[in-house]
Amino acid sequence: MYLTQGLHRSLQATPDKTATVHGDRSHTFAEMGDRVARFAAGLQGLGVAEGDVVAILSLNSDRYVEYYSAIPWADAVLNPINIRWSPQEIIYALNDSGTTVLLIDDAFAPMAPAITASCPSVTTLVHCGDGPTPEGMVSYEALVADNEPVADVRRCDDQLAGLFYTGGTTGFPKGVMLSHCNLLTSALGAVASGYLLQRDSTYLHAAPMFHLADLAGNLGANLLGCTHVTIPFFEPKNVLVTIEKHRITDVLMVPTMIQMVIDHPDAKEHDLSSLQRLMYGGSVISEGVLLRTKALLPHLRLTQAYGMTELAPVATLLGPDDHVDGLLTAAGQAAPHAEVRILDEEGNPVPTGTVGEICVFGANVMLGYWNRPEETAAVLKDGWMHTGDGGYIDERGFVFVVDRIKDMIVTGGENVYSAEVEGAISKFPGVLQSAVIGLPSDQWGETVHACVVKAPDADFTSEDLIAHVKGLIANYKVPRSVDFLAELPMSGAGKILKRDLRASYAKEQA
Template sequence: MYLTQALHRALQQFPDRLMTVCGDRSRTTREVADRVSRLAASFLGLGVQQGDRVGILALNSDRYHETFFATWWMGGVAHPINTRWSSAEIAYAVADSGTQILLLDDSFADLGPELRERCPGLHTLIHCGDGPTPEGMLSYEEMIAGFDPVPDLRRGGDELAMLLYSGGTTGLPKGVMTSHRSLLTSAFGSMLINRSVWPGSVTLVTAPLFHIAAFCSWYNQSVVGGTLVFLPTFSAEGFLAAVQRHWVTTCILVPVMVQMVCEHPEFHSYDVSSLATITYGGAGSPQSLLQRAMKAFPGAGFTQGYGMTETGVLTVLGREEHRAGGSRLRSAGRATATVEIAVVSPGGRELPPGVVGEIVTRGEHVMCGYWGKPEQTAQAMRDGWMHTGDAGYLDEDGYLYIVDRLKDMIITGGENVYSAEVENAVASHPAVASCAVIGVPDEHWGERVHAVIVLRPGMTSTEQEVRAHAKTLIAGYKAPRSVEFVNELPMSAAGKILKRELRNTRTNRTER
């Protein structure tokens, strides 16, 4: 099993089919394969050895696509870097991984000199943007033009394929080592259940490609030989225009993207009837938002994916469950075709249906470990299981219900409160655009339930109204004891609210 299989198959079966579209630039599979083999040759010419990391710090584009395949073609390890990090965080990932070659597009070319200074092992910078190549950097297009194609080394199996640094929601990011086998196992398992791509389908790559969800969406389309349309940055207008222009059939969105699209004032002026599947994931999606989205896209089938960087896609909630509605819409679906999941107690005992515990998984989809961190690897991978750090339960039919991150559980007055449940209640208030619920120190309760809320434009509400609304849906002790209104919530690149940042700025607050 090797990741370049997708490109070889597409070249054999659909050589003249449109493979990539980026802005006004489009290329067939034959053209892409030729460029990939030449780019791989240029990496070899720069001294990249098998197993070396090739970093890329760029927005989504067709060149990102080519860099992935070219890196694997010559036996390297792809290292996509989070574009939303500070320069210090980027430098940390580059230095920690030992990355020696880094590709930068126009948005990040100015960081080149700083990164070279901070990372002594970084010896080559390649400009993969559309503007002039900065001094001291190599030109991506000149490298491709200057080398003859080389054969694919076809490294695969348990060889390291990609180094993805975790989102950093709980501290310093960790390098997640994923093999060809683990990535392919995850991709194939989700494809069998999700069924969102087919030969001739068109995927709009919206989420950033350094994120595992975007990677899976991108690779699944590559496997079947369809067309990939790259959206460098997300905006509701850009998304709607791309769907209409390229007759997009499938995409993956995080909840904040869904909300932006549904609330766009010109939504109904665009033709989005081509969308056959919308997969959402990356963060909890309030039921109210999901219902709005299903009404906005009546012709599309909705699916939900749940997973993490360390595991790829774990569960899928399919179209059938979405059409049926009911309580199953609160679930994250069932394990994919290649995944085993369980819910265990703190002591590692498997729990019966309906009992909340930690979600664990095992199988060939699981990471190889954390880069250079054997102790943290051993902590996460115990007794043959990968411990996700998420709390949830399974029902009698194997549907997984996620209640919270274990670290986000609030203990107030001796009662366990799962913030996701409170967020779902608060988010159903008509004035609430988005919210996060955290535990903050409280002299009387130990912790109190605190809601941080962004209101919809032009709407108002009060702490009393929010608390009263929540109490109509959940027990009184779960309802927020305090409410705070803000203009925006801190978000990770994966569309997840950074609760660590919210907690860090509120740890000294006590009940008024």
């Protein structure tokens, strides 16, 4: 198994088919393959050798699609950098990984002096933007134009394919080591389900391309010979325009993105009839957003993918036919390539319907954390990845994620899972987003608190919302307090950062 095998197949089967579209620029698979081979030669000319780490700090583009093939083609290791990190986090990941070459576009070129001053291992900056190449950098397009194609070394199987740094929600990020086998197993499993991508698909990169979820779609599209359409970054209006203009059939987004697209005031003004399949994941989606999506796009086939970076990333899939009452809050059944169990604190399987830790086994499970053997040993036990997510499996094999174990609220001796409370809140008209956390309480240990973002025209009080929630869930789970916020803190992957919310309340209390 190797990351470039989908490109090789398309070069043979559909060389003249459009491979990439970015703005007014497009390339066929034959042109893309030639560019990848030439850029790999250019990297080798810069001194990139077997196992060297080549990072990218860039908005989405067709060059990002090429990056994911050219780096392994040159026998190097991927390191896509989270574009929403602080400069300190970016510098940390570059130093921790020992990155030698960094691809950087126009948006991040102003960071170059700080990077070169703080990252001694980074010997070369390659400019992969559309503007003039800044002084001290090497032009991406010049490397493509000035080098003859080289043969693919076919770095493969259990060899390290990339370092994928976690979102840094619990301190500095960890580098997740994923092999070619890990990544291809996950992509093939998702494709085998039939839920995302077909051979005639046009896939929109709406999610940030540094994120592993989008890479799974990227690899799947390459395996099937689909057309990649890239937009620089997620913006709801541009997503609507691009779907209509390029007749997009498949897209992957996180729930916060879906909510912003379907609730956009112009959503009904665009022809979205080409869109056939939408896969979502990255965080729990509320029932309210799901129902509004189905109302706007009744023909759309929705699939939820649950997983994490350490699982390359897919573990379970909730297919289109399972998006029915009673299963809308499920994460799905084990994907074709994975096995899922629920284990207790001692590592023993729990009875059906009992909440425990979700654990996953399969060829998609990571090699480990880069230079962190103790942290690797803490989560990898006998080949099983201990996810840190609490959940249960019902009698039909459907996995339900109830909360991050660390986010579970204990109030008056009762366990409250924030996802259930957030699901109830989402059904109240005028709620855009919510996050439920536990606040310290001398009497109860913790009390349930909701942070809510209203729709622009919404007019309701905390009392109205609490009364609504009381009609849907047990009283001890109902928020005792509500704050209305302009926005919720988000990670680069679109996940709500409850850690930041808890920290802000702790600071206020202090």
